[in-house]
Amino acid sequence: MSKQQTRRPGAIAFNAVIxxxxxxxxxxxxxxxxFSALSSxxxxxxxxxxxxxxxSAGILIKSLGLSSPGGGFTGFRKEILPPIVLLFSLxxxxxxxxxKPLGFLLASFLFLLSSIWLLERGRFGRxxxxxxxxxxxxxxxxxxxxxxxxxxxxxxxxxxxxxIGDYFSGRH
Numbered sequence: 001m002s003k004q005q006t007r008r009p010g011a012i013a014f015n016a017v018i019x020x021x022x023x024x025x026x027x028x029x030x031x032x033x034x035f036s037a038l039s040s041x042x043x044x045x046x047x048x049x050x051x052x053x054x055x056s057a058g059i060l061i062k063s064l065g066l067s068s069p070g071g072g073f074t075g076f077r078k079e080i081l082p083p084i085v086l087l088f089s090l091x092x093x094x095x096x097x098x099x100k101p102l103g104f105l106l107a108s109f110l111f112l113l114s115s116i117w118l119l120e121r122g123r124f125g126r127x128x129x130x131x132x133x134x135x136x137x138x139x140x141x142x143x144x145x146x147x148x149x150x151x152x153x154x155x156x157x158x159x160x161x162x163x164i165g166d167y168f169s170g171r172h
Contacts, residue, residue, distance in 0.1 A: 007066035009076040015060040022052035091115060103153015109135050 026049035032042030069075060095111040102110070112134055117127035142148040143157075152158065 005067060006069045007063045008079065009069050010080045011063045011066075012060070014080075015056065015063050019053070019056040019060050022049060022056045025049040026053050087118070088115070091118075099153075100151050101153060103155050103157070104150035105135060105139065105155050105157065106153055107151075108138070 026046065029042050029045035029049045032045060033040040034042065035046075037043070091111065091114055095107055098110070099107045109131055112131040113127055116130050117124055120127050139150075143150055150157075
């Protein structure tokens with residue numbers, strides 16, 4: 001087995017971000033209860049985040065010791081950030097921005113429709129069918145069975161559920 005002599009494009013930046021995230025998680029775990037006692041609520045989160053900090057720091061130090069792969073941004077874009085990853089990142093960003101104003105049902109439907117349509121390479125009918133079936137399944141499981149409150153948005157979900165409930169209870 002040969003040992004890797006060069007680091008991958010973007011390895012230092014990625015490892016630095018992971019170390020920063022690990023430090024942030026350690027701070028958040030510390031804010032739970034500090035170092036008050038071994039049985040305090042923050043002990044386990046602090047221990048796990050400390051392991052994250054140590055391992056991510058070790059990996060960052062190791063990657064700093066490897067030689068540069070060359071290729072610059074082009075190598076990074078080709079190997080780490082291909083166009084499909086960038087496009088899905090933008091779709092996820094759009095979903096997160098429209099979730100509250102449009103509501104869970106419509107935002108999730110549009111997210112699934114665009115994602116599936118993209119993955120299906122333009123087969124819109126199949127993407128539409130899969131999106132509708134998926135949204136119905138998720139809605140039934142999470143909203144109706146587990147009664148998770150989802151962002152309502154522009155679809156008057158509570159009014160619709162109330163009307164359906166009134167209909168089946170004979171109050172129509």
